[in-house]
Amino acid sequence: MKQGVPEAVYFDNGKQFRNRWMKRTCSTLGIRLLYARPYSPESKGKVERFNQTVDGFLAEAALEKPKDLNRLNDLFQVWLEECYQLKTHAGLEDGKSPLEAFRGDAKPLRFADMRLIADAFLHAETRKVDKSGCISFQDQKYEVGLAFIGCKVDVVYNPADLEELRIEYEGHEPFMVRKLIIGERAGQRTDLPETLLP
Numbered sequence: 001m002k003q004g005v006p007e008a009v010y011f012d013n014g015k016q017f018r019n020r021w022m023k024r025t026c027s028t029l030g031i032r033l034l035y036a037r038p039y040s041p042e043s044k045g046k047v048e049r050f051n052q053t054v055d056g057f058l059a060e061a062a063l064e065k066p067k068d069l070n071r072l073n074d075l076f077q078v079w080l081e082e083c084y085q086l087k088t089h090a091g092l093e094d095g096k097s098p099l100e101a102f103r104g105d106a107k108p109l110r111f112a113d114m115r116l117i118a119d120a121f122l123h124a125e126t127r128k129v130d131k132s133g134c135i136s137f138q139d140q141k142y143e144v145g146l147a148f149i150g151c152k153v154d155v156v157y158n159p160a161d162l163e164e165l166r167i168e169y170e171g172h173e174p175f176m177v178r179k180l181i182i183g184e185r186a187g188q189r190t191d192l193p194e195t196l197l198p
Contacts, residue, residue: 001117003102004109008032012044021124028120029112046091053084122166124156134180138162141180 009026011017013035026033036043057079066072085099092101112120127135133146137155144153144167154168168174 001111001114005029005112006031007107008034010034010036010047012036012047013038024124025120028116030110049091057083122156123159124154126152127155128152137165141182142177143180144177 009031011022011034018035023033025031041048057076060079061072061075064075066075086097088095088097092098096104125137127137129135129144129148129151131149133149134141134143135153135155137157140162142165148167148169151169156166156168156174162179164176164178166174167177
């Protein structure tokens with residue numbers, strides 16, 4: 001939101017990066033998703049060097065002993081903007097600082113709409129629709145529809161609010177489903193056929 005949507009992101013091969021959620025987030029925002037080659041530490045040299053620099057910040061921050069993560073994030077932002085971004089780097093041409101290199105790029109920045117960003121970071125999982133046209137999700141039932149029986153649908157959700165889920169299936173418009181409330185009695189019992197009566 002502050003620096004614009006990147007053209008690409010470059011990740012290690014850790015499972016926290018190689019997952020469906022990351023692919024969905026990047027595709028929603030139009031970001032190319034790139035991974036380092038396995039067993040090639042040289043491809044991650046710049047990141048490792050940055051991590052060493054951040055270790056220096058953490059040593060400084062430990063002197064203040066921040067009480068919570070918000071305070072640590074505030075300290076990191078100040079350090080990043082006032083120390084790291086303004087310091088000249090040998091790895092940049094003409095000894096520029098990261099901020100000068102960023103501002104010197106002629107490509108226009110691309111910013112995304114707030115709703116698109118919020119949608120991109122929703123969680124997503126796959127569920128198979130059962131014979132009753134429902135899915136089980138987080139120990140609850142949601143009615144998807146008889147047309148989807150046996151299909152695997154994508155469930156897009158906010159983990160803080162599971163009252164409604166968005167269902168996505170190729171070739172169909174996404175739609176919302178609500179938690180299915182099944183009472184003690186779902187309806188009046190039908191009469192038995194005469195052949196089953198005593």
